[in-house]
Amino acid sequence: DQQVKQNSPSLSVQEGRISILNCDYTNSMFDYFLWYKKYPAEGPTFLISISSIKDKNEDGRFTVFLNKSAKHLSLHIVPSQPGDSAVYFCAANCFGNEKLTFGTGTRLTIIP
Amino acid sequence: GAGVSQSPRYKVAKRGQDVALRCDPISGHVSLFWYQQALGQGPEFLTNFQNEAQLDKSGLPSDRFFAERPEGSVSTLKIQRTQQEDSAVYLCASTLLAGGADNEQFFGPGTRLTVL
Numbered sequence: 022d023q024q025v026k027q028n029s030p031s032l033s034v035q036e037g038r039i040s041i042l043n044c045d046y047t048n049s050m051f052d053y054f055l056w057y058k059k060y061p062a063e064g065p066t067f068l069i070s071i072s073s074i075k076d077k078n079e080d081g082r083f084t085v086f087l088n089k090s091a092k093h094l095s096l097h098i099v100p101s102q103p104g105d106s107a108v109y110f111c112a113a114n115c116f117g118n119e120k121l122t123f124g125t126g127t128r129l130t131i132i133p
Numbered sequence: 134g135a136g137v138s139q140s141p142r143y144k145v146a147k148r149g150q151d152v153a154l155r156c157d158p159i160s161g162h163v164s165l166f167w168y169q170q171a172l173g174q175g176p177e178f179l180t181n182f183q184n185e186a187q188l189d190k191s192g193l194p195s196d197r198f199f200a201e202r203p204e205g206s207v208s209t210l211k212i213q214r215t216q217q218e219d220s221a222v223y224l225c226a227s228t229l230l231a232g233g234a235d236n237e238q239f240f241g242p243g244t245r246l247t248v249l
Contacts, residue, residue, distance in 0.1 A: 064240030110175050123175030
């Protein structure tokens with residue numbers, strides 16, 4: 022039972038354009054959501070997060086949007102850069118519980 | 134500064150062998166987590182520690198999996214009588230504080246275990 026789903030295994034975007042990565046979840050108890058970025062042979066690194074009391078969080082080129090009624094979140098990267106090419110994982114956890122539940126990841130490729 | 138380190142980076146085991154995977158968290162980090170990432174999947178929670186106390190081991194797949202953190206620093210994940218389905222990358226993460234869902238988890242590079 023996949024509680025966090027990333028339905029697009031891969032995405033290719035032209036350099037300079039917007040990258041939009043999507044994530045859906047089924048567990049209504051989740052109240053904190055995170056995006057991690059992973060390069061080959063490295064561990065995931067934290068990118069950006071959002072609490073369920075917000076619907077948007079922005080950090081530089083990265084913005085995360087949360088739609089609680091649809092149980093959907095998205096990560097926007099603009100403008101996309103070649104260094105953004107990586108696998109992106111959506112993750113979630115519940116208040117008082119640090120363990121993360123991850124999606125299966127989306128491989129983003131930025132085309133120069 | 135030093136991040137989370139894991140050793141070995143790669144381990145090949147014959148089916149039935151016992152293996153031990155080591156995690157050195159960031160110095161002073163209170164919480165430590167183990168995740169298993171199968172090929173093409175996202176990391177899945179195995180177990181976590183707050184200092185030396187194991188808080189949740191609900192993610193351990195079977196009683197062949199055992200984790201410890203005896204002095205509240207280095208942790209070892211042991212897998213007994215390895216099976217082919219144990220082949221995965223084992224990730225360790227640590228957080229400075231404990232108890233908050235928004236504590237950033239810092240991940241190590243992982244140990245890739247291949248069971249033949």
